[in-house]
Every structure is written in C-alpha cells, then in structure tokens.
Amino acid sequence: MLAATDLADGSRKIFVEPCNENEPSRGVQTPWRIRLLAHPALSQVSLKQRAASLRAARYATLYAPRCAPLSALLALVCLALVAGCATRPPATDYPRQTTAAMPASEARATPLGAALAAPEAAHAGESGFRLLAAGTDSLQMRIALARAATKTLDMQYYIANEDTTGKLLLGSALYAADRGVRVRMLVDDLNFHDIDSLMAALNSHPNIQIRVFNPYGSTSESMYLRTRNFLTNIDQFTRRMHNKATIVDNEMAIVGGRNLGDEYFNASPTLDFRDLDVLTAGPVAQSISASFDAYWNSSISYPLSVLNHQKFAAHDLDAARDDLRRHWHENAASYDARPLNAAPLAQQIAGNEIGLVWAKWQFAADSPGKIAGSGQGEVGDAMRVLLDRIHQAHSSVLVFSPYFVPHDAGVRAIRTLTSHGVRVAILTNSLAATDAVAVQAGYSPYRVPLLEAGTELYEFKPQQSEHADQRRFGIVGSRSRASLHAKAYVIDESTLVIGSLNLDPRSARLNTELALAIESPPIARDAADLFRRATSPQVSYRVTLATPAQLARLKGTAIASPLVWTDEEDGMMRTYNLDPGAGFYRNLLTGLFLLLPVDGQL
Numbered sequence: 262m263l264a265a266t267d268l269a270d271g272s273r274k275i276f277v278e279p280c281n282e283n284e285p286s287r288g289v290q291t292p293w294r295i296r297l298l299a300h301p302a303l304s305q306v307s308l309k310q311r312a313a314s315l316r317a318a319r320y321a322t323l324y325a326p327r328c329a330p331l332s333a334l335l336a337l338v339c340l341a342l343v344a345g346c347a348t349r350p351p352a353t354d355y356p357r358q359t360t361a362a363m364p365a366s367e368a369r370a371t372p373l374g375a376a377l378a379a380p381e382a383a384h385a386g387e388s389g390f391r392l393l394a395a396g397t398d399s400l401q402m403r404i405a406l407a408r409a410a411t412k413t414l415d416m417q418y419y420i421a422n423e424d425t426t427g428k429l430l431l432g433s434a435l436y437a438a439d440r441g442v443r444v445r446m447l448v449d450d451l452n453f454h455d456i457d458s459l460m461a462a463l464n465s466h467p468n469i470q471i472r473v474f475n476p477y478g479s480t481s482e483s484m485y486l487r488t489r490n491f492l493t494n495i496d497q498f499t500r501r502m503h504n505k506a507t508i509v510d511n512e513m514a515i516v517g518g519r520n521l522g523d524e525y526f527n528a529s530p531t532l533d534f535r536d537l538d539v540l541t542a543g544p545v546a547q548s549i550s551a552s553f554d555a556y557w558n559s560s561i562s563y564p565l566s567v568l569n570h571q572k573f574a575a576h577d578l579d580a581a582r583d584d585l586r587r588h589w590h591e592n593a594a595s596y597d598a599r600p601l602n603a604a605p606l607a608q609q610i611a612g613n614e615i616g617l618v619w620a621k622w623q624f625a626a627d628s629p630g631k632i633a634g635s636g637q638g639e640v641g642d643a644m645r646v647l648l649d650r651i652h653q654a655h656s657s658v659l660v661f662s663p664y665f666v667p668h669d670a671g672v673r674a675i676r677t678l679t680s681h682g683v684r685v686a687i688l689t690n691s692l693a694a695t696d697a698v699a700v701q702a703g704y705s706p707y708r709v710p711l712l713e714a715g716t717e718l719y720e721f722k723p724q725q726s727e728h729a730d731q732r733r734f735g736i737v738g739s740r741s742r743a744s745l746h747a748k749a750y751v752i753d754e755s756t757l758v759i760g761s762l763n764l765d766p767r768s769a770r771l772n773t774e775l776a777l778a779i780e781s782p783p784i785a786r787d788a789a790d791l792f793r794r795a796t797s798p799q800v801s802y803r804v805t806l807a808t809p810a811q812l813a814r815l816k817g818t819a820i821a822s823p824l825v826w827t828d829e830e831d832g833m834m835r836t837y838n839l840d841p842g843a844g845f846y847r848n849l850l851t852g853l854f855l856l857l858p859v860d861g862q863l
Contacts, residue, residue, distance in 0.1 A: 349476070351560040355567050358470075359558050360445065362550035363413050368511040371411050372607035373542075377512060380610075380619065381543050388543035389617030390779050392787055396527035399519055399538045400426055400596065406509040407433035409606035410442045415508040415553050419501065419761070420452040420520035423459050425592055426528045427521050431463065432585035438468035439582075447557055449502040450476040452520075462581040464565045465573040471565040472557065474502045475632055500632040502556065503761050503772040506549055513542045514549045516777055517759055518748045525746070528596055532696070534746035535721070537661065537791070539759050539777065539784075542610070545622050552626035552775060559629040620781035627773040643762050643776035644769045648674075650752050650778055657684040659751040659792045663721075663744065665689040666703040666765040672710045679715030687711070688796055690745050691720035691826075692851060693842035700765065702851045708804060709823055718804040719796040721745040722828065723842060745795075749788055757785045798829035802841060811838075 368374045380389060393399040407414055407430070414437050421427060438444045446460075450473045464471045477498045508514040517538030523529040525536055541549070556562060609615050627641030628634070651658055651674075658678065665687065667675070675685050692701050711718055723742050750758040762774035779785075795801060807815070807825045815822070815838060826837040840848060 349563075352472075352563045352567070353560050355564060357472075357564045360443075360470075361554045361558075362415070362508070362511045362547070365511065365547055367412070368547075371510045371512060372605070373409055373411075373510050373512040373610070376607040376610040377542055380613075380617070384543075384619035386544075386621065387619045388541055388545035388622050389615075389619050390542075390622075390781065390784055391540040391616050391618065392784060392791075393515065393517070393538040393540055394791060396519075396525060396533075396536065397596070399515070399517075399536075400429070400526040400528075402538075402540055403430055403507055403515060404433045405606045406507060406513055406515065407437050409513075410437045410509045411440075412442060412510050413508075414442050414444045415506075415550065415557075416444075416446045416521075417502075417504050417506045417553050417556060418447075418521050419449045419503050419505060420522055421446070421448045421460075422520075422522035424523045424528075425588075426523050426526045426596060428459070428585055428588045429593060429596065430521055431459065432589050434469070435463055435466065435582060435585055438463075438466050442468060444469045445553075445557060446471045447474055447502075447553070447562060448472075449474045451501050459581055459584075461565060461569050461571060462573055462577050465578050472562045473565055473568055474556065474559070474563075475500070475561045476563055476568055500637070500771050501773075502629075502632070503768070504552070504556070504626065504775045505761050506553060506775065508546060508550050508553060511550050512546050513540070514546045515540055516549060516761075516775060518746050518761060526596070531742060533743050535743055535795070537747035537749050537759060537788070539757075539779070540615075540617075541622075541777070542615075542617055543619075545624055545777070548624040549626075549775075552624075555626075556629050556773075559633075561629065561633050618781055618783050620779055620784065622780065623778040624775070625778075626775040629773065631773050638770055640769050641774055643760060643774040646776050646778060647750060647758050647760075647762065647764075650756060650758055651678075651750065654678060654683050654752050656682075656753045657751070658686070659754075659789055660685075660687040660689075660764065661745065661747040661749040661792065661795070662687065662764040663690050663695070663746050663748070664697055664700045664704075664763040664765050664767075666700060667707050667711065668766065669710075671764065672707060672714055675711065675716055676714035684717070685715065686717035686719070686792070686796065688719045688721060688745065688792065688801060691722060691802055691842070692840040692847050693844070694721045694723040694742075694744050696744050698847055698851055701847075703765070705851060709806065712804070712806050712824075719801040720804055720826070721795070721801050751785050751788045751792060754785050754789050755782045756780050757788045759788075798827065798834070802826040802828045802837075807838075 369378065377389070393402055414434060416434070423431065434444050434446070444466075446469070448471070453473055453476075460471055463469050475498075505518065505520060506514055506516045515538050518536040519525040519534075519538050524532045524534045527533060604614075606615075610617075623646060625642040625646040627643050631637060631639065631641050678685055689704065690697075690701070692698070692705075695701050708718060721743070723744070748760060748763055752758065756778055758776055758778045760774060760776035762768040762776055768774050796803075803826070805825050805827065807823050811825060812823070822838050824838075826841050828835055828841070840851075
C-alpha cells in the first residue's frame, strides 16, 4: 500500500491525512478525514479548494492514515456496513414544487422572443448558433443572457464554484431574481462545496430555487453518515450529472463543456481549461429546457433546504447582495464581464449583431434514469447520437476529447472508418497536461493500436504561447498551465456535435450527458479551424509510431517505447521517446493505475 502522502504531481491527490486542529473542518468531528483522488473528469474542482469531506471518484481506493491504525479504518467501514443500506428518501417525499419551463407561446412574448421572431420565420425549422471559443466571450455571454432574462433563468452544472467568475455569475442571477425573474439552479452534489455559504443565502430569495442532484451526504452531516452513504451505495454514487446548460426565457441557451469556475473562463492564475461552448437561439432552447425540467423534477434532485437546515434572515440575503455588488464593482471590468452588456441583448439580436448562424439541429440528453432508474448502466441517448454521426462519416472525423478511452471496440470502429478512406484525427490531453492521470492510464495502452488503425493522434501540451490571440482563439492561447477540456466532434466538416460528453466509458454508461448536433458547414468549418490550430506543433504533440531506425537507436537502452512525440519550440522541431514533460511522478502514477481494475470506471 502506498504511503499516505501528497503525490505532488499537480493533479488531485490520493491520501488520507490527519485533520489539522487549526483548520476548520466543516463539522467533521473525527480525528482524521479521508480524501480520495477525485478524477477531474468527475471532480474538476478549483486547485485552491481543499475538500474537507469525502469526495470519491471513478475508482475509490482508500489509504490508511499514518496517524491512525489500520484497524480504525476497518472499524469505520464495519460500522457503515452494519448500519445497513440506509438511503435518503426520494426528493419527492420532501416539500418541493414541480415546475416547468415557460410555454413557447409565452416565451415568444418576451423581448428575446420578439427579437428572434423575424429570423426564426426566415429560417423555418432551424435555430441560431454561435461558437464561444474564448473563455472571456463565454463568460460575457452568460452574463448578457442573465441580464436579458425577463421571465426565467435556468442553470444546470456539474460544477459551480463561488470563485471570482462564479460570484459574477451568481450576482447576475441575483439581480435577475430581484427583477422578478424565476431562477432555478441545479448542481451535481459531488462538487457542491458551498452548501452553507453564499448559495444557501441566495436560496432564501423568494425567486431563487437551488437543488442538488444525487446527494450522497451533505457537508452538514457527520463524517460517519457521509462515509456510510458512500460505502453502502457506491454504485449510484459514482454516477454523476455531467450536463452543462444555461437557459433564458425558453428562447436562448448555452451548452458545451464549461462548468462555472475561474479555470473555465481564462480567469485562473494556475489552470486554464481550453473549452468550447455554443450559444443557441430559437426552437432548440425548448428541447434544452425540456431536459432541464426532467432533471429538476427528478426524484434525486433535492431542494438545498433539505440538505442545509440553517435559517437565513432577510439581513443575510441583504449581506449576500452587498457582497456580490461589491465583488462586481471590483472585478467585472478586469475580467471582461461588462463589454457585451453595453446594449440590451434583444436589441443586438434585432440588429443582427450577435453573429448567429441558422441551421438544422438535433439535441439529445440522457434521462436522469441513467443514474437511478430503468436506464441505469445503459449507453445514453447523447452518446448514441454522437456515435451514429461518427459512423456515418464519409470524409473526416475530428475529435476534441480531453478524456479519451476507446477500448477495443473503439479501435475497431476507427479501423473501419479509416479502411473506407475516412480521416480520423483525435486531440486529447498529454500526460503532462491532463488533470486526470488515471484516465491517461486507461488511454495509453490504446495509442499503438489506434496508430496502427490509421488514426492521427495529437496530445495537448501543458504550456502555451503567451502571444497567442486568446480572445479570438480561446482553445489555443493562454499564459497559465493549460489543459484541454472541450468536448466537440467535427464530422465531414459539415456537422459539429458539441456538449458535455467525452469518448470514454464513463460518458457512455455512468454519467448523464447532453449532445447537440449542428448541421452547418460554416459552424463545422470554424470548429475544424480551431482543431487545426490546436493540433499545430506549437500547441500539441504529434504522436506517431517509431520508425525502424528510431527503434534501432533505442535498442539496448532503458527506453524501448514504440512511440515518438514531435512538437515545435522556439522554431525548432523536437522529438521525444517518452511522454514529454510528464515527470517521474506522473509516469509512476500512470503505471500504478494500469494495475488497478478500474477500466470500466474511466
């Protein structure tokens, strides 16, 4: 068993540590607390946060604390099992309203609906789309949507942090609620750390409702109860709501890969997730709203007040409002949150200033039953839509998938495509760039078979040029440590499939996901251009099979890799025979995870 220490590889860590008596433990009364490596595809929390409660992941391997005997850990496990498989009653047993999106007829009467009436009529059966590649653009558009809302604002996220940009967005939601807008916010429990702080205060607003999806144990419960809930219901616990959407007045929405947090909006000094969202307008918003309603009214979507029993007086909400107002004045300008709001969004739409491209579309979202219901463990609708589009490709498939585990079936499918002359090019994270070393262990054994099947393989580098045009090409440029997070698929440069799902078993069978297929050559070409820039040698490594001459040079050395990585730095081409820039610890962790039976959880 590994020692219980910080593995210092720059990702989340696996260890059990003693509680620091000088550090608040948010109600944890035991002398030590368990912390698990939370696969960031499942738990992409801010690097600044320190989880004080049990946050398990795709694989749940516990390590005994050095300050506590192993028997103490075993005793805790036994107590949990003796307690039986007690679970929280379904959310429908608690006082809560069943609510739904505003009817389409009412939505058309809103300023956004009125502004979209003419272009909708001119593009019957289509919806409007605009790619949001830069984090700053995506942040601005979310704030613009919140400001444009007159009736409803719905938000569904896997992660919603109360950091700098998170507070800007929460402030926008609060200001909307103060104007009479109904605000509904649904957050997956795994990354919901702020149950007793700002969000709980906002939840006391008469126009704001916050619900938590699939909770295994709130931070207001004891360590024993949270551990028991985890150990006695681990199968459901490892299934998470990975969907990401913001919807306004049932007329406009944003979907894609971004959660709510600084690292998704080019605002973190330490980590920059390169991501891709799409702004949508028109009938597609009604389909996204219908999916949101299904999750909102699910039996595993619990009102925040059920999980947090604190009482908030009017002055607590006033204090939160003052804090968010002060935060806005101090940070909005420096984080580029204001420029898009110079004119009302409806006015910009009426003046054709938003840059919407109208096209046919297909939206698919997994049912909540994929986590708790008859559909549990089945391949979801979102993945079916994506795979159907890929299998029908005629000329090319370009893949952005930060967490990529193809398994043998995926390799066979790619070989079938390439045998018919289809170009298959895949961009995923390098070992040095990934925030999920475990997934790299699931992916790395397939690199040689993928290349032998005719795949072009690229791995995103962790450091990018300081001179890249970050605002225009948000997938390519930044000064901070970069990690690919976009989930997008370009088919024949005529269709873009974008959403929350990766090409891995977790997205297929464990997490819930959403996918939007946009049948638009202009949109697809824009995404293909982003792919070309992101796979350039300045930004990504090209992975190829070693030539016979290269293998001969390595014969008899400790390095016998059949792979070669190539990139460009300062105008010079470089080659590597091992995962470049990863370091000893990341390579060691990858080897350790290869030994664990967690392939189905990746």
